[in-house]
Amino acid sequence: MNQSRRDTPSNVATPASAGVAEYLLASKRCDLLGLELLLGTGQLVAAISNLVHALQLERGASNMYLGSGGQRCAEVRQTQIDKARVAEQVFRASLAGVDIESHCNAGASRLFNRIAGALHGLDELGQVRIDIDQLKPQPSSIIDGYGQLIQSLLAIVFETADSASDPDISRSLVAMFHLMQGKEFAGQERAVGSAGFAQGNFDQQFSRRLRHLIDNQERCFQIFFDFAESEALAQWQQTVSVHQVELERFRRIAFAAVADGVADRDLSDAWFACTSKRINAMKALEDTLELSLTALCQCKIKAARSDLTCHKVQIDQLAKARDTGAMAVFFSRDSVAGLNESAPHTYDTGCTGTQLGRSLFELVQSQALKLQAMSEELQQARAALEERKCVEKAKGMLMRCRDLSEDEAYRFLRKVAMAQNRRLADVAKDTLAMEDLFTAKS
Amino acid sequence: MNQSRRDTPSNVATPASAGVAEYLLASKRCDLLGLELLLGTGQLVAAISNLVHALQLERGASNMYLGSGGQRCAEVRQTQIDKARVAEQVFRASLAGVDIESHCNAGASRLFNRIAGALHGLDELGQVRIDIDQLKPQPSSIIDGYGQLIQSLLAIVFETADSASDPDISRSLVAMFHLMQGKEFAGQERAVGSAGFAQGNFDQQFSRRLRHLIDNQERCFQIFFDFAESEALAQWQQTVSVHQVELERFRRIAFAAVADGVADRDLSDAWFACTSKRINAMKALEDTLELSLTALCQCKIKAARSDLTCHKVQIDQLAKARDTGAMAVFFSRDSVAGLNESAPHTYDTGCTGTQLGRSLFELVQSQALKLQAMSEELQQARAALEERKCVEKAKGMLMRCRDLSEDEAYRFLRKVAMAQNRRLADVAKDTLAMEDLFTAKS
Structure with missing residues (x-):
C-alpha cells in the first residue's frame, strides 16, 4: 500500500496547482471589485458635496428669512430650495451606483446605515420647510436642524473613507471629508454670524459658539492639509486663503461686539458676502478633489484590470x-x-x-x-x-x-x-x- | 411657482421613506451575510486544525526516520502521511465553503492570497515526501519545511480572525489562532528535542532555539488565556497544564545536557511521549473551541435572522x-x-x-x-x-x-x-x- 502511494506522487501535485492559481486570481479580483465599488461611492461623494452646499445656502437664506420675520430673502430662499431639491434628486439617483446587493462586510453595513440616516433627514425636510414658511421655528433651531441633516450626509463620506480598500483613495477621501466637514463648520459660522448681525446683538453664548466653530474648522483643515495632494493645497492657497484677512477682520468685529453688547446690523450682508466667497471657494476645491478622486479610481481600476x-x-x-x-x-x-x-x-x-x-x-x-x-x-x-x-x-x-x-x-x-x-x-x-x-x- | 411647490410638500417625503427602510434592511442583511460567511470559514478553521495536527505528527515521524537513517518510524511515518492526505482532502473540500465569488473587500483578498500560499505548500509536499523516502534532506531542513507549510496554513486562520465582522467571533478566532500557533511552537519544540536526544548531542544553537520556542509558546498561550472563554480555560487547566511539571523536568534535562555537551539518547522516546501528550491535549482543546465557535456562529446567525x-x-x-x-x-x-x-x-x-x-x-x-x-x-x-x-x-x-x-x-x-x-x-x-x-x- 505504501509503495503504490509513493509511485504516484505527481498525482497529488498536479490537480491542486489549479487551486493556487484560482485563489491568487480571486485575490486579485477582490482588489478590482473593491476599486469598482469605490468608483460608485466617488460619484455618491460628489452628489453629497453638491447637496450639502445647496443645503448650506438654503440654511443661510432660511435663517435670514426667519430672522427678519419673513421680510427678507423669501425669493433667494425659494431659489435655494429649488436647487437643493435638484441636488437631492441627483443624490438619490447616485445611490443607485452603490450596489446594495454585492456587499457583505461590516464597512458596507455601516455605510448603508448612514445612508438610511441621511435619507430619513431628507424625508423630514419637507415638513421643516413648511414650518419655516409659517415662521414657526426659532432661527437657532433651524441652524441645528440643517446642521444635523448635513452631518448625516457627511457621515456617509466619513464611512466611505473609513471602509475604502485602497490606501491612496482612502487618503483622498480623508482629505475630502475633512474639507467638507471644515466647510460645514465655516457654513455654521456664516449662519451664526448672519443671525447675530441681523439681530444687532451678540452674547457670550454666541462668542463661545463662534470660537468653537473656528477651532473645529482649523482642526479639520489641518487634517485636510495633511492628506491633500499638492495641487489641491495650491488651489487652497490661491482661492481660499485669500479671503482669510477679510474674514479675520469680521471675526474681530464680531468678538468686539460681544464685549460692547451690540452689533452693527448693517454688517450682516457684508459678513454673509465675505464668508460666502470663502465657502464657495471651498466648494470649488471640493469639485477639484472630486475630479481627481474619480481619475484616481479610474487609473487604479485600469491598473488592477491589467x-x-x-x-x-x-x-x-x-x-x-x-x-x-x-x-x-x-x-x-x-x-x-x-x-x-x-x-x-x-x-x-x-x-x-x-x-x-x-x-x-x-x-x-x-x-x-x-x-x-x-x-x-x-x-x-x-x-x-x-x-x-x-x-x-x-x-x-x-x-x-x-x-x-x-x-x-x-x-x-x-x-x-x-x-x-x-x-x-x-x-x-x-x-x-x-x-x-x-x-x-x- | 413657489406656491405650487409649497402646496405639495408630502410628495417629497412619501416615496423616499421607502429608501430609509431599504437601506436599513440592507445594513442588517450585510450583518447576516457576514455571519453566514464566518460559518463557512469556521469549518475551514476546523479542517486546518486537523491538517496541521496531522502534518505535525508526520513531521515528528519523518524527523525520527531521517535521524535514524531510515531505521526507525518508517511504518509510523507512512500511517501519518496517510492521515495527512485525508486531512488535506478535507481541507481542500472545506474551501468550497468559502464562497470565492461573493467577496469584494480587502480582508477577502488577503484570505484568498493566504489560501493560495497554503495550497502551493501542499502541492510541494509530494516531492518533499519522496526526498525523505530517499533520505535526502537534513532533519533540520525538514523541520523548517514542514514549519513553513504549517505557518502558511495558520496564516489563513490569522486572516479569518483579522477580517471577521463580529467581535465575539473575532475574539474566539483570536483565541483559536493563538492556541494553534502556540501548539505549533510546542510541536517544533518536540521535533527539535526529539532530534537532539536521538543524536545524543545538544549544542548552543539547540539551546537558543529551544528557549525561543518556549518563549514564543508562552506569548501565544498568554493571548489565548486573554481571549478564551472560561470553559476553554478550565479544559486547559485540566488537560494541558497537568503535563507541565513533567515537561519542565525534561526541559531542565535538555538544557543541562547542553552544558554537558552530551544528551541521553534513551530519553528520546520519553521526551516524545511527554511532549505529545501535551500537544494532543491542545488538539482536543482546539476541537472544543471549534465546536463552540460553530455554535456561536449559528447562534449569531439565528439572532441576525430574527x-x-x-x-x-x-x-x-x-x-x-x-x-x-x-x-x-x-x-x-x-x-x-x-x-x-x-x-x-x-x-x-x-x-x-x-x-x-x-x-x-x-x-x-x-x-x-x-x-x-x-x-x-x-x-x-x-x-x-x-x-x-x-x-x-x-x-x-x-x-x-x-x-x-x-x-x-x-x-x-x-x-x-x-x-x-x-x-x-x-x-x-x-x-x-x-x-x-x-x-x-x-
Whole structure:
C-alpha cells in the first residue's frame, strides 16, 4: 500500500496547482471589485458635496428669512430650495451606483446605515420647510436642524473613507471629508454670524459658539492639509486663503461686539458676502478633489484590470510550461508566504515579458507583500478618522455623564489639552479611559 | 411657482421613506451575510486544525526516520502521511465553503492570497515526501519545511480572525489562532528535542532555539488565556497544564545536557511521549473551541435572522400606520445619527410587540449604535493580532537590515524589552519606527 502511494506522487501535485492559481486570481479580483465599488461611492461623494452646499445656502437664506420675520430673502430662499431639491434628486439617483446587493462586510453595513440616516433627514425636510414658511421655528433651531441633516450626509463620506480598500483613495477621501466637514463648520459660522448681525446683538453664548466653530474648522483643515495632494493645497492657497484677512477682520468685529453688547446690523450682508466667497471657494476645491478622486479610481481600476489580465497570462504560460515538462521553473522552495515577510513600500503592477520565468508562488508572494503594504498604508490614513471618532466619543460621554452641552464638552477637552500641552485626540482617549470615574460620580 | 411647490410638500417625503427602510434592511442583511460567511470559514478553521495536527505528527515521524537513517518510524511515518492526505482532502473540500465569488473587500483578498500560499505548500509536499523516502534532506531542513507549510496554513486562520465582522467571533478566532500557533511552537519544540536526544548531542544553537520556542509558546498561550472563554480555560487547566511539571523536568534535562555537551539518547522516546501528550491535549482543546465557535456562529446567525425579520415586520407596521394617517409616530426630530452618538456596550436584538411605536428613525439609530459598539469591540480583538504583526515585522526588518537569523532578531527585541521593562510589542513598534536608521547604517 505504501509503495503504490509513493509511485504516484505527481498525482497529488498536479490537480491542486489549479487551486493556487484560482485563489491568487480571486485575490486579485477582490482588489478590482473593491476599486469598482469605490468608483460608485466617488460619484455618491460628489452628489453629497453638491447637496450639502445647496443645503448650506438654503440654511443661510432660511435663517435670514426667519430672522427678519419673513421680510427678507423669501425669493433667494425659494431659489435655494429649488436647487437643493435638484441636488437631492441627483443624490438619490447616485445611490443607485452603490450596489446594495454585492456587499457583505461590516464597512458596507455601516455605510448603508448612514445612508438610511441621511435619507430619513431628507424625508423630514419637507415638513421643516413648511414650518419655516409659517415662521414657526426659532432661527437657532433651524441652524441645528440643517446642521444635523448635513452631518448625516457627511457621515456617509466619513464611512466611505473609513471602509475604502485602497490606501491612496482612502487618503483622498480623508482629505475630502475633512474639507467638507471644515466647510460645514465655516457654513455654521456664516449662519451664526448672519443671525447675530441681523439681530444687532451678540452674547457670550454666541462668542463661545463662534470660537468653537473656528477651532473645529482649523482642526479639520489641518487634517485636510495633511492628506491633500499638492495641487489641491495650491488651489487652497490661491482661492481660499485669500479671503482669510477679510474674514479675520469680521471675526474681530464680531468678538468686539460681544464685549460692547451690540452689533452693527448693517454688517450682516457684508459678513454673509465675505464668508460666502470663502465657502464657495471651498466648494470649488471640493469639485477639484472630486475630479481627481474619480481619475484616481479610474487609473487604479485600469491598473488592477491589467494586473489581473497579466496574471492570467502568466498563469497560463506557467501551466503550458509545466505541461511540456519544465517542472523546475514553477516552485521555489526558499521562501514561504508566512506572517513574517517584510513589506516593501513600493510595488508595481507592470506586466512585462521578462516576468515569464517567475513562478506561481512568486506571484502569490508578491500579492501578499502588496496586500500587506496596502494594509499598513490604509491604517495610517484611517488613524486620522480614528482620532476624530475618539474626540466625538469623548465629547458625547462628557455630554451624557456630566450633562454638558457640546460646546462645553469640547471646551473641557481643549482646556485640558492646552494646559498639559498635549494633542486633543490624546486627551480624548484618556478621558474615555476614565469613563467609569465620570459615570460613578454622576 | 413657489406656491405650487409649497402646496405639495408630502410628495417629497412619501416615496423616499421607502429608501430609509431599504437601506436599513440592507445594513442588517450585510450583518447576516457576514455571519453566514464566518460559518463557512469556521469549518475551514476546523479542517486546518486537523491538517496541521496531522502534518505535525508526520513531521515528528519523518524527523525520527531521517535521524535514524531510515531505521526507525518508517511504518509510523507512512500511517501519518496517510492521515495527512485525508486531512488535506478535507481541507481542500472545506474551501468550497468559502464562497470565492461573493467577496469584494480587502480582508477577502488577503484570505484568498493566504489560501493560495497554503495550497502551493501542499502541492510541494509530494516531492518533499519522496526526498525523505530517499533520505535526502537534513532533519533540520525538514523541520523548517514542514514549519513553513504549517505557518502558511495558520496564516489563513490569522486572516479569518483579522477580517471577521463580529467581535465575539473575532475574539474566539483570536483565541483559536493563538492556541494553534502556540501548539505549533510546542510541536517544533518536540521535533527539535526529539532530534537532539536521538543524536545524543545538544549544542548552543539547540539551546537558543529551544528557549525561543518556549518563549514564543508562552506569548501565544498568554493571548489565548486573554481571549478564551472560561470553559476553554478550565479544559486547559485540566488537560494541558497537568503535563507541565513533567515537561519542565525534561526541559531542565535538555538544557543541562547542553552544558554537558552530551544528551541521553534513551530519553528520546520519553521526551516524545511527554511532549505529545501535551500537544494532543491542545488538539482536543482546539476541537472544543471549534465546536463552540460553530455554535456561536449559528447562534449569531439565528439572532441576525430574527432581527432582520423583526425589522421587516416593524417597517411594514410603520408603513401601514403611515397609510392610515398616524404621521406623528414615525419621526422623532430630537436626535440624529451623526458621528457623535455615545455607544452603549450592550444591545439586544429582541423583537417584542411593545416596539411597535418605535419610529423608523429609531431603528436606524439603534443599528448605528450597534454597529459602532461592534466596531469598537472588534478593534480590541484585533489589537492582539496587530501586536503580533508588529513583532513579526520588526523581526523581519532586523533579519533583512542586520542580517540576523530569526532567533537572533527575536532575542534582540526580547533583550531590549527586558532591559527597559517594556512590552515586546512596544519595543517592536519603536524598532520599526527606527527602520531608516537600521537601513542607513547597513
